[in-house]
Amino acid sequence: MLTFLADEHFSHRVLRGIKLRSKNLDVVTAQTVGLDGASDPALLAWAAEQQRILLTHDRQTIPKHAYDRIRARLPMPGVVVVSDTAPVGEAIELVTLYLESGGAEEFDNQVIYLP
Numbered sequence: 001m002l003t004f005l006a007d008e009h010f011s012h013r014v015l016r017g018i019k020l021r022s023k024n025l026d027v028v029t030a031q032t033v034g035l036d037g038a039s040d041p042a043l044l045a046w047a048a049e050q051q052r053i054l055l056t057h058d059r060q061t062i063p064k065h066a067y068d069r070i071r072a073r074l075p076m077p078g079v080v081v082v083s084d085t086a087p088v089g090e091a092i093e094l095v096t097l098y099l100e101s102g103g104a105e106e107f108d109n110q111v112i113y114l115p
Helices: 012-021 040-049 062-071 088-100
Strands: 002-006 025-029 053-056 079-082 111-114
Touching: 002 040, 002 088, 012 025, 012 088, 025 088, 040 053, 040 062, 053 062, 062 079, 062 111, 079 088, 088 111
Parallel strands: 002 025, 002 053, 053 079, 079 111
Antiparallel strands: none
16 A cells, blocks of 8 residues: 655645545645644655655655755655646546556655646
8 A cells, every 4th residue: 555645735625536536545644643834854754754655736845855865865755746736636636546556666766746
């Protein structure tokens, strides 16, 4: 089973849609695990420690910090950056299909942009 951490700004509408469409995804939010307001490096460190792929809309800062972890040879289970301008239904369908199509190892040390 793939496990994910959605950062605090990830669309709850998209997240609910993903959860409804796929019963094989284990997703927690930054808020539910006490990470609301946490820095990007702290989110990525927690995700790595818990072996969770990070879901985010942040194209500006999260990828930079993810690549910093990779360069430092620190664990980085993956980041999926979802466009915040895509229609909600389209984002749900695309993200669900993509997330269900691969195993956790395919996300290791990857920053993936959808759509």
